[in-house]
Amino acid sequence: MPSTRPKLAVFKFASCDGCQLTLLDCEDELLALAGRIEIADFREASRRVVEGPFDLTLVEGSVTTPEDIPRLHEIRANSRVLVTIGACATAGGIQGLRNFADVAEYQRVVYAHPEYIRSLATSTPIQDHVPVDFELRGCPISRAQLLEVISAYLGGRSPNVPRESVCVECKRRGTVCVVVAHGTPCLGPVTQTGCGAICPSFHRGCYGCFGPQDTSNAPALSQKLVQLGMDSPSLARFYRTFNANAPAFRAASDAARPSPSPEGA
Amino acid sequence: MTRRGVTRNLDIVIAGASLERVPEFLTDERKSGRTPGMTEPAVGEKRILARADFPIFLGALRDLGYRVVGPTVRDGAIVYGPITRVEDLPIGWTERQDAGAYRLDRRSDGALFGYVVGPHSWKKYLFPAHERLWTASREGSRFAMAPEPVDGPSFAFLGVRACELASIAIQDRVFARAGDPGYAARRTRTLRIAVQCGQAGGTCFCASMGTGPAVGPSHDLALTEILTPQRHSFLVEVGSVAGARVLATVPLWPATAEDERAVERIVARTAASMGRRMDVSGIRDLLVNNPGHPRWELVGQRCLACTNCTMVCPTCFCQTTEEVPNLSGEKVERWRRWDSCFNSAFSELHGSPIRKSTSSRYRQWMTHKLATWHDQFDSSGCVGCGRCITWCPVGIDITEEVAAIRVAPATPRAAGDRT
Numbered sequence: 233m234p235s236t237r238p239k240l241a242v243f244k245f246a247s248c249d250g251c252q253l254t255l256l257d258c259e260d261e262l263l264a265l266a267g268r269i270e271i272a273d274f275r276e277a278s279r280r281v282v283e284g285p286f287d288l289t290l291v292e293g294s295v296t297t298p299e300d301i302p303r304l305h306e307i308r309a310n311s312r313v314l315v316t317i318g319a320c321a322t323a324g325g326i327q328g329l330r331n332f333a334d335v336a337e338y339q340r341v342v343y344a345h346p347e348y349i350r351s352l353a354t355s356t357p358i359q360d361h362v363p364v365d366f367e368l369r370g371c372p373i374s375r376a377q378l379l380e381v382i383s384a385y386l387g388g389r390s391p392n393v394p395r396e397s398v399c400v401e402c403k404r405r406g407t408v409c410v411v412v413a414h415g416t417p418c419l420g421p422v423t424q425t426g427c428g429a430i431c432p433s434f435h436r437g438c439y440g441c442f443g444p445q446d447t448s449n450a451p452a453l454s455q456k457l458v459q460l461g462m463d464s465p466s467l468a469r470f471y472r473t474f475n476a477n478a479p480a481f482r483a484a485s486d487a488a489r490p491s492p493s494p495e496g497a
Numbered sequence: 498m499t500r501r502g503v504t505r506n507l508d509i510v511i512a513g514a515s516l517e518r519v520p521e522f523l524t525d526e527r528k529s530g531r532t533p534g535m536t537e538p539a540v541g542e543k544r545i546l547a548r549a550d551f552p553i554f555l556g557a558l559r560d561l562g563y564r565v566v567g568p569t570v571r572d573g574a575i576v577y578g579p580i581t582r583v584e585d586l587p588i589g590w591t592e593r594q595d596a597g598a599y600r601l602d603r604r605s606d607g608a609l610f611g612y613v614v615g616p617h618s619w620k621k622y623l624f625p626a627h628e629r630l631w632t633a634s635r636e637g638s639r640f641a642m643a644p645e646p647v648d649g650p651s652f653a654f655l656g657v658r659a660c661e662l663a664s665i666a667i668q669d670r671v672f673a674r675a676g677d678p679g680y681a682a683r684r685t686r687t688l689r690i691a692v693q694c695g696q697a698g699g700t701c702f703c704a705s706m707g708t709g710p711a712v713g714p715s716h717d718l719a720l721t722e723i724l725t726p727q728r729h730s731f732l733v734e735v736g737s738v739a740g741a742r743v744l745a746t747v748p749l750w751p752a753t754a755e756d757e758r759a760v761e762r763i764v765a766r767t768a769a770s771m772g773r774r775m776d777v778s779g780i781r782d783l784l785v786n787n788p789g790h791p792r793w794e795l796v797g798q799r800c801l802a803c804t805n806c807t808m809v810c811p812t813c814f815c816q817t818t819e820e821v822p823n824l825s826g827e828k829v830e831r832w833r834r835w836d837s838c839f840n841s842a843f844s845e846l847h848g849s850p851i852r853k854s855t856s857s858r859y860r861q862w863m864t865h866k867l868a869t870w871h872d873q874f875d876s877s878g879c880v881g882c883g884r885c886i887t888w889c890p891v892g893i894d895i896t897e898e899v900a901a902i903r904v905a906p907a908t909p910r911a912a913g914d915r916t
């Protein structure tokens with residue numbers, strides 16, 4: 233007898249698998265989850281595959297090869313609700329650094345036979361190619377937020393995933409601000425919350441894993457970072473990590489160190 | 498202007514450097530020739546507590562069942578946490594504060610309270626950042642609600658500054674109006690041991706706000722630290738019966754007229770060393786009549802909409818509540834968390850925020866704090882503690898923003914302009 237539970241699928245594009253692993257990491261909740269949802273296609277967990285269409289599809293990874301595009305369209309056509317998970321899927325990921333470089337040149341330098349490589353010049357997020365119902369940010373995503381997204385889907389409500397700054401949670405947990413008290417650069421004020429403000433609680437500045445918060449004022453933060461002694465290359469690198477290609481961070485790093493023009497000025 | 502506070506603070510540190518570190522035994526009040534008493538003083542009376550007897554004082558609090566919390570050094574700042582021994586206090590520490598900058602610094606003496614306020618405020622105990630309000634569970638076709646119990650420890654807040662007493666009084670009014678049972682229960686159990694500041698911080702402006710540095714009448718005990726090369730002791734003023742009860746088992750000396758004069762001098766010195774000032778004359782109308790002032794746009798360009806100013810503010814009470822269901826859908830919990838008017842979701846109605854621009858959020862915050870708070874709660878919402886100035890990562894200074902609007906008030910614009 234076919235299952236009446238909604239069908240969940242997990243697919244990956246260019247990524248490290250860390251975000252899908254977050255689902256496997258939900259050990260305590262997996263049983264409760266399996267009771268309410270049928271895990272139909274999740275290759276990382278099981279070779280057993282149930283055909284689509286799927287009710288809820290989680291997509292990890294970014295688009296980096298020509299083959300990715302038709303495959304992604306097929307997944308979209310086969311999914312009622314499509315949620316992208318992680319910095320790769322929502323912003324292009326760390327591999328989005330290629331968007332600031334000459335990929336053909338890299339291929340010539342790195343590979344003995346670059347003619348065998350077929351890769352796009354850019355790493356782009358899923359929503360650049362197909363409509364996405366919800367984007368779950370993070371590198372990696374937060375386990376609690378993933379459960380919230382699934383639980384919201386099951387309950388027919390919208391997920392409670394705040395878009396505010398990391399500072400909100402940093403202050404709620406009583407961490408001493410590393411910018412103000414130590415002069416340590418931190419991306420928390422321009423980054424979306426979700427991690428629980430972990431890094432400042434270990435005396436490190438935020439690395440921006442969850443991408444820009446919804447009211448991200450990177451130009452104002454950059455001014456402060458320069459006052460703290462950051463030079464332009466460091467400032468550009470600061471914004472160019474897992475969410476380098478997210479528009480607000482991209483603009484901030486470009487402003488710090490404009491991409492070299494094709495003429496090589 | 499921006500460096501002024503720090504320079505003044507440094508002056509104090511340098512002045513302190515001329516005092517030699519005094520051996521503990523010399524500071525003992527027992528050398529004074531006066532004799533200690535062990536009788537419970539009456540409300541309003543003043544006594545002297547020797548620094549050497551401070552552990553006995555802490556012990557008396559513990560014996561009465563209080564959980565003592567107060568200033569302690571952690572992660573490069575003075576924060577509030579458990580105080581189990583006198584050594585947990587920031588002995589010999591001070592700090593330098595300026596807009597967007599805070600640094601711990603060593604004092605040349607062994608003062609217990611030789612600093613001002615840090616990033617934490619007492620609201621973290623009275624109005625916790627995360628609080629479960631109730632739990633509901635499904636029972637067949639019905640559900641059962643269980644409100645969160647309001648019992649918990651009785652805190653003794655050790656080292657409440659004048660501005661903080663004022664901020665607690667403000668939150669008392671806010672939460673009383675809201676009829677908040679958790680806040681009321683925690684607050685009733687709390688003992689407030691005030692400390693009069695011996696120096697002002699680089700961003701302090703309580704003198705402008707009329708909240709300090711002299712501690713007002715509403716406290717359980719108020720201490721003033723008297724520290725000279727000859728002497729290290731505290732003048733203790735009894736503010737309530739609960740405060741008097743603590744002192745029943747603590748050795749105390751009579752306070753002399755000279756002790757009281759010393760305290761007056763300390764408070765006067767602090768009042769004269771404010772790092773900031775704010776002209777609050779007619780401030781309600783000034784801000785309410787200037788929603789279109791160009792300054793809002795300028796501050797909006799600098800502001801990160803990060804919420805730090807509101808999170809550290811001891812009077813900010815904004816909160817969000819969320820229901821957190823479990824995966825099976827059998828149980829749901831309602832949680833309350835600190836929220837901020839700098840978040841876009843805070844003003845979200847019908848899926849979009851009313852206050853889209855950061856300048857409109859800053860205007861909302863400052864206008865509420867300094868102006869419309871008077872209409873709502875019969876006082877200013879600002880006590881002049883300076884936290885929002887120090888802990889703003891980009892150093893936006895509320896006193897500077899007020900001054901800029903005061904210098905050139907613009908023609909009032911239509912109040913309908915909201916973004």
Ligand code: SF4
Binds near residue numbers: 421438
């Ligand atoms: S440490 Fe970073 S995240 Fe935390 S409050 Fe400061 S700026 Fe914000």
Ligand code: SF4
Binds near residue numbers: 810811812895
């Ligand atoms: S507005 Fe600033 S100075 Fe005033 S009470 Fe709040 S944190 Fe303190």
Ligand code: SF4
Binds near residue numbers: 613696709881
């Ligand atoms: S604002 Fe006044 S009462 Fe508050 S810490 Fe500063 S000097 Fe003390």
Ligand code: SF4
Binds near residue numbers: 799803804806839892
């Ligand atoms: S005023 Fe400062 S602390 Fe407040 S939201 Fe703006 S940048 Fe953050």
